[in-house]
Amino acid sequence: MYNAPVKDMLFAMTELARLDELAALPGCEDVSRETVQAVLGEAAKFSGEVVAPLNVEGDRNPSRWDNGKVTATPGFADAFRQFATGGWQGVQHPAEYGGQGLPKLVSTPCTEMLCSANLSLALCPLLTDGAIEALLIAGNEAQKQRFLPKLISGEWTGTMNLTEPQAGSDLALLRARAEPQGDGTYRVFGTKIFITWGEHDMTENIVHLVLARTPGAPEGVKGISLFIVPKFLVNDDGSLGARNDVQCVSIEHKLGIKASPTAVLQFGDHGGAVGYLVGEENRGLEYMFIMMNAARFTVGMQGVAISGRAYQKAVAYAKERVQSRPVDGSSKEAVAIIEHPDVRRMLATMRALTEASRALAYVAASESDFAHRHADAAVRAQHRARYEYLVPIVKGWSTELSIEVTSLGVQVHGGMGFIEETGAAQYYRDARILAIYEGTTAIQANDLIGRKTLRDGGAAAQALLTDVAATVDALGAHDSAPFKAMRRHLSQGREALAAAVDYVLDHAKRDPNAVFAGGVPYLKLAGIVLGGWQMARALLASARLFAENPAFHGAKIATAQFYAEHVLPQAVALQAAIVGAKGGEGVLALDAEQF
Amino acid sequence: MYNAPVKDMLFAMTELARLDELAALPGCEDVSRETVQAVLGEAAKFSGEVVAPLNVEGDRNPSRWDNGKVTATPGFADAFRQFATGGWQGVQHPAEYGGQGLPKLVSTPCTEMLCSANLSLALCPLLTDGAIEALLIAGNEAQKQRFLPKLISGEWTGTMNLTEPQAGSDLALLRARAEPQGDGTYRVFGTKIFITWGEHDMTENIVHLVLARTPGAPEGVKGISLFIVPKFLVNDDGSLGARNDVQCVSIEHKLGIKASPTAVLQFGDHGGAVGYLVGEENRGLEYMFIMMNAARFTVGMQGVAISGRAYQKAVAYAKERVQSRPVDGSSKEAVAIIEHPDVRRMLATMRALTEASRALAYVAASESDFAHRHADAAVRAQHRARYEYLVPIVKGWSTELSIEVTSLGVQVHGGMGFIEETGAAQYYRDARILAIYEGTTAIQANDLIGRKTLRDGGAAAQALLTDVAATVDALGAHDSAPFKAMRRHLSQGREALAAAVDYVLDHAKRDPNAVFAGGVPYLKLAGIVLGGWQMARALLASARLFAENPAFHGAKIATAQFYAEHVLPQAVALQAAIVGAKGGEGVLALDAEQF
Secondary structure (H helix, E strand, O other), rough: OOOOOOOHHHHHHHHHOOHHHHOOOOOOOOOOOHHHHHHHHHHHHHHHHHHHHHHHHHHHHOEEEOEEEOOOOOOHHHHHHHHHHHHHHHHHHHHHHOOOOOOOHHHHHHHHHHHOOHHHHHHHHHHHHHHHHHHHHHHHHHHHHHHHHHHHOOEEEEEEEEEEEOOOOHHHHHHOEEEEEOOOOOEEOOOOOOOOOOOOOOOOOOEEEEEEEEEEOOOOOOOOEEEEEEEEEOOOOOOEEEEOOOEEEEEOOOOOOOOOOOEEEEEEEOEEEEEEEEEEOOOOHHHHHHHHHHHHHHHHHHHHHHHHHHHHHHHHHHHHHHHOOOOEEEOOOOHHHHHHHHHHHHHHHHHHHHHHHHHHHHHHHHHHHHHHHHHHHHHHHHHHHHHHHHHHHHHHHHHHHHHHHHHHHHOHHHHHEEEHOHHHHHHHHOOOOOOOOOOOHHHHHHHHHHHHHOOOOOOHHHHHHHHHHHHHHHHHHOOHHHHHHHOOOHHHHHHEEEHHHHHHHHHOOOOOOHHHHHHHHHHHHHHHHHHHHHHHHHHHHHHHHHHHHHHHHHHHHHHHHHHHHHHHHHHHHHHHHHHHHHOHHHHHOOOOHOO | OOOOHHHHHHHHHHHHOOHHHHHHHOOOOOOOOHHHHHHHHHHHHHHHHHHHHHHHHHHHHOEEOOEEEEEOOHHHHHHHHHHHHOOOOOOOOHHOOOOOOOHHHHHHHHHHHHHOOHHHHHHHHHHHHHHHHHHHHHEEEEEEHHHHHHHHHOOOEEEEEEOOOOOOOOOOOOOOOOOOOOOOEEEEEEEEEEEOEEEEEEOOEEEEEEEEEOOOOOHHHHHHHHEEEEEEEEEEHHHHEEOOOEEEEOOOOEEEOOOOOEEEEOOOOOOOOEEEEEEOOOOHHHHHHHHHHHHHHHHHHHHHHHHHHHHHHEEEHHHHHHHOOOOOOHHHHHHHEEEHHHHHHHHHHHHHHHHHHHHHHHHHHHHHHHHHHOOOOOHHHHHHHHHOOOOOOHHHHHHHHHHHHHHHHHHHHHHHEEEHOOHHHHHHHHHHHOOOOOOOOOHHHHHHHHHHHHHOOOHHHHHHHHHHHHHHHHOOOOOOOHHHHHHHHHHHHHHHHHHHHHHHHHHHHOHHHHHHHHHHHHHHHHHHHHHHHHHHHHHHHHHHHHOOOHHHHHHHHHHHHHHHHHHHHHHHHHHHHHHHHHOOOOHHOHHHHHH
């Protein structure tokens, strides 16, 4: 069972992520509240009715490998076909290649719903999105015409081939090679691992995007090029040609997302896989990085999504399970466990973290839309800087949170949570990959420090801190307990984040190890404070709109207060770990040999 | 691979848990440092060589159920036989029934090693310990003579049968019944679930201890009695008689500890299972609670143990895996990932949390020994109060930590951590039960508030806070960075804990929901501060002993500093969640229907 929280999604879109302003931008004429509500309603229906029921089945009966062929979980191919024919693959992609061209702010809740419903199945279109982005960024027109319509229609799927056994996070170590054939094509050789949906039977073709080195390319990351390597070659008339020389030699046995086949792909064992260069030679990593920002944002959304699903399940169980009398003596009978204060605390934690991370992600999506669509280049640049600052936070913070939230989901179920049949454990297992793939949390933190904080001298961070300060001031106009708690803790959190930013700016050159040792704490601190900022904005909005829907807005207000009192205080502890500890001294005091 | 951290164990025993003073108590004449070192050395050898190699096998090839019979993982029965013949089941049990009568402080590291080596296998002797404790506490002499020597020798194993489908944490809801037969025996009827090692083929008999109601017993927890129900009846000459009417109808499919069969036991489907009353009727829960304190302590040790194992594995991988150049530009080549600041931070976190939770548990074990063995009754009572205060903290905090530590263990491995073959994921799955069984963390927190803080008006808590203050003062005699950091953060932590204790004492009567809503934060706060207290004491000891072993004591000092700067600051955030939030207001502001 999955019921998409459409009401909270729409609230975040309209009250926090500026949907109405977005609708006034060029190309967004169709993005009215009514249209958006209709799209979200359809997405909720599809996710809840078609995709969600396959989630448990995928865990019990994962994709199977047999002699190079991978068979998806029964039901997946049909669900994916419905996804494709419903036009869902194309929501955010350009109309000229068959997409719907809707803003990222609108595609984001659709993605969240699909991921909540079934993380494993959702990964296939997510990787296809990545391939589409890469081709849009760097493909030539012929490549676009040949591949994009089929990918956007969901007739074919796409993959991203980066990792090799000796090269995980460190792409400088890549060895796969591509040899030019003199006819404009290349032959690709090498082994790629961890290729999500790298082989399957859901569509007739798969378009692999592969990083490889051409002969004589520079060492390291500056010598990597990007290639299209389709599973089946494509004839000029668009029909499928010969099977290409890429084989799935095995799939992994994983902790979670078991229905999603994680393939080891072998390229070129029989003469070389035919590949087509995308863009220019040696610029592959650059294209991949542009695409990766989108993928990282989406993985952050997966964190929000699995948190939301785990929360729903835990609430349902807590309302149904009867156990023990209340601690306040208000009943002689055992009550539903949701009446017990600690269960309430766990559910409130799950709820507050999910809503805060959702709001921050939607706000980031909106920044991306303004960065692409605003008429004024200077305004676009500001929004781009903010979006780019937020991406590693959305990715790193939302996914780390999802581990905590899904763990609480298990805990709410007590002993039943540990039994696989219950289903809570699946979310806990599935969530664990999110803080790893598309760049671990440490890699997000390095990005946040290096590209997003130091490169612009802290400008994007300072602009955010200024906006948070304005919200802190606005909270001062109210004096009820939720506002007082939020004002106090958001203000302290803002100061903690400001201190961390200053520390990073001041010390990065002279003491890089210390600064990077504080990187993940800095990322978490930024997530907690900027997530808290959204909760504060939600508090202001819900106070204003209270009369329209007292139950809904009352819950938003209570959740904001909980976040202020239970989550935001962690900011000060994180500040101590970054600044007070001078980041590194304690971390680095132990030699490698002393561990 | 598992190499028991004997050096750190001995350090905690001698420098923090007063082993030498303990050795001076009556009955502890044999507990010299040399003997202890020898025992630990043997335990390390047995755990590392015999038990640890079966851990992965148990996960891949769990216990199997077939038509009422359960077959343990291949190799388990033989390892358990070696465990029994080595005398390991009897380490802490009385010599008069065949045990070695060693103090809890000495059996505790042995238990830790066994649990680190193989949590699933270790559960069998741990449950047997529980059955032995229950019989020692409440059995009559004939029962003791009949069952204890076989249990203590490891020829038979024991189980604890509490939970029923409708009665998880809430034993008031128990329905199993026991009908007197007029000959001193009873017939037991009912269904028990979650019975660890409730059926297996490792020994010829299993002694089930079962909670059930006699006819006309009071409702609720005051009408529960305790029964011995052996799998095979035992003849007067000690030989095995008829098969009793208890059947294993299924075992669970679990997230972790898969080799440990979790049985559903059906009593009395064929006329009634023969049972023998232990102690007096209607006092079953009382006996069970005494036993449960021991079991809860041991589950806390399981948390320490799985953290320690995950730490070892992560360190080994981090030293071996080469990836990326250092952030400080000190090498043009990729380096082992342990050189990267965030990997160092993760490993330091794992290490600091493991060592702190180990130290606190060992100190608690020592308190139990003084409570049992000291000549002066008043001194015994003080130690008992301290032990009982510490038990829910050792149980709750160490197990919650183990979820965090094993999750970091996965993270250090990157993508490989998510692949089951790597083994890091098993620890993450195995650890997840620890915060649930033998009472969830919330139940530990309720115990900490109700029985351990309110009942004595905060006396045990205040005595601890006084001792922490003395350590804070002692730190002031040194002025290096580790001492300054520890003094500052331990002092703040102590104040936070004192504030929480005061809050609990002041508000429990007038606002129980608010106080219990802050229960788990209070328990975690107590763990962080009292664990930090041990790290501070370790810091003082290692500074004093530094010259004896600079590498070892240097590492202790660095780890203490890390704990001070990265872990202790969380105390202030927890204080805010308990006291600042008045515990409940934010938690309870949402109605059950609003979730």
